[in-house]
Amino acid sequence: MLKTADDVNARIERLEIPFNRHGYDPYGISKKDISRFFTLLSIAYKRYFTVETFGASHVPPRGRAMLIGNHSGGVALDAAMVVGSMFLELDPPRLAQGMAEKFLSIIPFASQWLARCGQFSGLPEHAIRLLEDERLLMVFPEGARGTAKLYPERHSLVDFGTGFMRLALQTKSPIIPFAFLGGGDAIPTIMNAYALGKLFGVPYFPITPYLLPIPRPAKLAIHYGEPMVFEGTGAEDDETIASYVEKVKSRIAELIEIGSQRRGERVRTLTAGGSSR
């Protein structure tokens, strides 16, 4: 079995998750499983990809909040790195809980492992419950359409679902917008094989120039913005909700813009100075 890193275990002890004597929280999150997960993830985060996180201090240190951002990269690499940044960059660390694709819940091992790591299937009931329990929720409102973005579309945003906004209003949760950059470089999708995906019971299968969607060690960046608070009940008409969603979407687009400029500069510094960071 994988040996878990001591610094990871020390951080897990400082999470707000109420683990019982057996190492499970009331949702079945397992201390042992997240320890293994974060041990692997911190290697990927620090060594393989070198993720840079900006503005993590905008995330409230405790209490309910929703991380809302763009999808970048053909598989859940972005989600994993956001979870990683919340665990490794915040002090005390927080466990970001995503809303997983529903098809995953019928797959043996995958469903179990995701649930043990706090990533439950994307049901509004789960979102409301976790927020009311003062957890940190991570939502990609682009959904599966967002992960299906091809390489040339990597900085674009597809249509946002509006469900997250109603949940935020209903539970009075602040929204922390974030931009994820570099996922398209890590997994440069040239096409999505929908028929092949169907064969495996997934929505699609991303095809890269080297066929398999194995992420390359690209530089990734996450930019968190200031919390956005909207007043309401969640029962507003669709137009009102859509206008709020548009505000979040344009804020994320700005963060992507800021991020890509910085990356542009960084690439130049790299060539000029030869320093890796």
Next chain:
Amino acid sequence: MKVLIPGIAGQLGRLVAERVLAAGHRVIGIDRRPWVGAPDGVSLHEVDIRKRAAEDVFRREKPDAVVHMATVTHLRDKSDDRYRINLGGTRAVFDHCHKYGVKHVIFVGRHTYYGAAPDSPLYHTEDEPPMAATQFPELADLVAADLYAGSALWRFPKLTTTVLRFCYTLGPSRHGTLASYLRGPRVPGVLGFDPLFQFMHENDVARAISLTLEKRIRGVFNVAGPPPLPLSVIIRETGRTAVPLPEFVFRLALGRFGFPPLPEGAIAHIKYPIVIDGRRFVEATSFAPLFSEDETMAAYLKSAPLPAK
């Protein structure tokens, strides 16, 4: 208070009867099965709840409250008889309660009402519809009985109706779905799935029912015990060995090699969790389980030790 308990001779019925008796109430029981060694003060009527003689008990005794536990919940009996007992019996109980001026009736139901499915949320609330019936036809009669009992809330407004949906029961009597599943030394599971299971000590179940009688609450309530645990942990803590099998092997192995026999629909219950939110009941009654999950599992292990190897 005079309390009538149809289904008194079941393991849980006996515990409830003893507790209600100890609280100073009169207990009358109806059951087809005998209860040898019933405590003094319990007047037993060995009749079928659906028969005229049972109605006669209502007529003569005029109970103040009824705890309806005369449902067949185990899955061994697949006959039409079971369907008739669960639905016909429930109908008879409510009709008699209405007719003979009973003030409070409690239907003792189960959390399996909500069903186990990959898309069902953790922590079901009482307003959720039953999703069990389609995937698990063996549960359809219990789901229907639960809904039928709930309909008394508007059909008989003068009768205070409580529908309780309990999570799994575990304890020294070794009765109940989960206890039967854990009976053998090796407990099968479906490889790659390890759902959360929610269970409470049988004494806490009896306490919750007796508390419902005292508080005379109206409506539908989930009754949950301590926080849930993964099935694998329950198997380990009760001294059993988990045997995770690929799903197709699991299906073949059921009922063979000392593994428990289960109907097709039950497989979802071994793969996906049914976890209920019991806050509404706690708010209405201030109920808190006396037995923790660890004490409950220890009590089960103590009463059901494994044969020495």
